[in-house]
Each structure stands twice: as C-alpha cells, then as structure tokens.
Amino acid sequence: MKTAEYEITFPKLRKMLEQNEEWIILDGENGRTKLKLHDYGRIYSVPGLYEEIFYNRLKCDSPNVVGTMLAEELEKMKDAPAELRVLDFGAGNGMVGECLKEKVECSSMVGIDIIPEAMHAAWRDRPDVYDVYYVMDLNNLNKKEEETLKDWDFNTLVTVAALGFEDIPTFAFVNAFNIIEKGGLVAFNIKTKFLMDEDKTGFHEILDRMFDSCLKVVNSKKYCHRYSLTGDKIYYQAIVGRKLKDAHIS
Ligand SMILES: C[S@@+](CC[C@H](N)C(=O)[O-])C[C@H]1O[C@@H](n2cnc3c(N)ncnc32)[C@H](O)[C@@H]1O
The missing domain is CATH 3.40.50.150 (Vaccinia Virus protein VP39)
Structure with missing residues (x-):
C-alpha cells in the first residue's frame, strides 16, 4: 500500500473521552489540523492513516x-x-x-x-x-x-x-x-x-x-x-x- 507523508500527535488528556469525541493533531500536506477519530472521510483520504492510528497506535484487533x-x-x-x-x-x-x-x-x-x-x-x-x-x-x-x-x-x-x-x-x-x-x-x-x-x-x-x-x-x-x-x-x-x-x- 502507498502511504502518505504525515505526522500524528496524540493530545495529552486527563480523562478518557467518548470514542466519537477523540481527536488527534495531523501534520500533513495541508498543514496542521485537528482531526476527530470518527471523521472517517478525512482519515481514509490519507493513505495508511487509518491503519496507523487505529491498528499501529491504538492496537485495534x-x-x-x-x-x-x-x-x-x-x-x-x-x-x-x-x-x-x-x-x-x-x-x-x-x-x-x-x-x-x-x-x-x-x-x-x-x-x-x-x-x-x-x-x-x-x-x-x-x-x-x-x-x-x-x-x-x-x-x-x-x-x-x-x-x-x-x-x-x-x-x-x-x-x-x-x-x-x-x-x-x-x-x-x-x-x-x-x-x-x-x-x-x-x-x-x-x-x-x-x-x-x-x-x-x-x-x-x-x-x-x-x-x-x-x-x-x-x-x-x-x-x-x-x-x-x-x-x-x-x-x-x-x-x-x-x-x-x-x-x-x-
Ligand atoms: C471504525 S470504521 C470500521 C471500518 C471497518 N469495518 C474496520 O473495522 O476497519 C466504521 C465504518 O462504518 C461506516 N458507517 C458509519 N455509518 C454507517 C452507515 N449508516 N452505513 C454504513 N456504513 C456506515 C463508516 O463510514 C466507517 O467506514
């Protein structure tokens, strides 16, 4: 799979958010943006980003x-x-x-x-x-x-x-x-x-x-x-x- 160039940063949170409220910072081609984890459209449009967030970092199985x-x-x-x-x-x-x-x-x-x-x-x-x-x-x-x-x-x-x-x-x-x-x-x-x-x-x-x-x-x-x-x-x-x-x- 072709992956894109980007960097992701997880926020330092004191308490757990509901899954549909969770967000990260994405530094990619279009600069720095806040991205909700349930904003699937934006996540899928960056090759490899869904896999990186949910599977590599958050260990979805x-x-x-x-x-x-x-x-x-x-x-x-x-x-x-x-x-x-x-x-x-x-x-x-x-x-x-x-x-x-x-x-x-x-x-x-x-x-x-x-x-x-x-x-x-x-x-x-x-x-x-x-x-x-x-x-x-x-x-x-x-x-x-x-x-x-x-x-x-x-x-x-x-x-x-x-x-x-x-x-x-x-x-x-x-x-x-x-x-x-x-x-x-x-x-x-x-x-x-x-x-x-x-x-x-x-x-x-x-x-x-x-x-x-x-x-x-x-x-x-x-x-x-x-x-x-x-x-x-x-x-x-x-x-x-x-x-x-x-x-x-x-
Ligand atoms: C967390 S993703 C899971 C994708 C995939 N099943 C997986 O496990 O990798 C949730 C998916 O459900 C889709 N979805 C949300 N509401 C939906 C609906 N009403 N009908 C069909 N798909 C929907 C989203 O667009 C998204 O692609």
Whole structure:
C-alpha cells in the first residue's frame, strides 16, 4: 500500500473521552489540523492513516478477533455453508474483508459503506478484496437497491467496529440482517456498554429481542477492541450467530 507523508500527535488528556469525541493533531500536506477519530472521510483520504492510528497506535484487533471466531465456528459446524457469500457492512477501507479472506474461503465479498471515501480507499489500498463495493444508506434503502443486494444471495454478514455512536443505527443493521439468507452466519462486534440495560442507542433492546428468536448465538466474547487515547482498554463484545428468521423493528 502507498502511504502518505504525515505526522500524528496524540493530545495529552486527563480523562478518557467518548470514542466519537477523540481527536488527534495531523501534520500533513495541508498543514496542521485537528482531526476527530470518527471523521472517517478525512482519515481514509490519507493513505495508511487509518491503519496507523487505529491498528499501529491504538492496537485495534477487531477484524482478527471477529474473523477468527467466525472461522472457528465454521470449522465446528456440521452444516456449514460450502461457500461464503459475504456482505461486509460498514466496510471502511477493506481491512475486515481482507482479514476474513485470509481465514476462510469466500466465493464473493461485497462491501457497503455510507461514505464514498471508504469505497475509494478500499479500491485504492485493497483492490483485490471486494467483488463490488456499494456506497449505500441501509437506513433508506429503496426497492432497486434492496433487489440488487438480494441478488447476491448473501449467506454471511460481517460488521466490525461500525455499530452505534453516529455510525450504523439499529434500523440499518436490521435491514442488513434481513438481506442475509435464513441459516446464514452473522458475525459482528459492539461496545459492551451498548448491550447493557442503560443503553440509549437502541442496540440493547433490539439485540435482546433478536437473540434466540431471530439469531442463534453460537459464540460470544468480551475482549479489548482497542486502547483509548488515554491508554485505557475499550471493551467490545464479539458475537457470532446463525440467522433463524428476519427481524422486525417497530
Ligand atoms: C471504525 S470504521 C470500521 C471500518 C471497518 N469495518 C474496520 O473495522 O476497519 C466504521 C465504518 O462504518 C461506516 N458507517 C458509519 N455509518 C454507517 C452507515 N449508516 N452505513 C454504513 N456504513 C456506515 C463508516 O463510514 C466507517 O467506514
């Protein structure tokens, strides 16, 4: 991958910020700027910057954790699908798709993200990972888009580091879930806080309703998703399950 010339400086913070409030200073081609860690569009537009911040410095391990859990469950399943047709939802610059393809045989891999910068970065940095990459908003899916996605006959959904905050909302996640065929595999991670009773994102409520009735969880574990800028561990839950039926959100 081609990387750009830049320098990043982490602020000296006294207390931990919410993930979507975290920021760094970037010294790059366009001078010095303050950059929020959730400003993905700007981050993806600098080759290698996403990898440097989240993977090298903040030690994110989520594509590997979720991918490994999915691969292990597939090994154990007697009726595992012969080939995986994967929808990588919230695909970003392609790190999850790439990691998954190294672990399991995928006959198709389709990426979806809501911002075009993610798609451009995936084609720029990982041109061999996706068969197709769509910039789509699954919160406002029209009939044509739904049919386009259904034509792929997806039997696997992966969503890594993309649920909650101002990222993928519950309705869009349920729409992605409903595009996957019955019996398909679903592998995702979510901040542990969003699974607790006091959660305000709606994920606790919807996942609580989906577990057992729509999604049979086959493995679930709490792990360190990455470090915060203050060096604290940020815990997520990785979940792998099998789809039983479509979910409905009211
Ligand atoms: C932290 S990045 C994770 C990217 C990739 N899954 C990974 O683990 O490297 C979150 C991604 O979710 C995308 N995203 C946020 N809201 C979304 C939505 N409503 N629909 C699809 N993608 C969304 C962002 O644009 C961003 O690329």
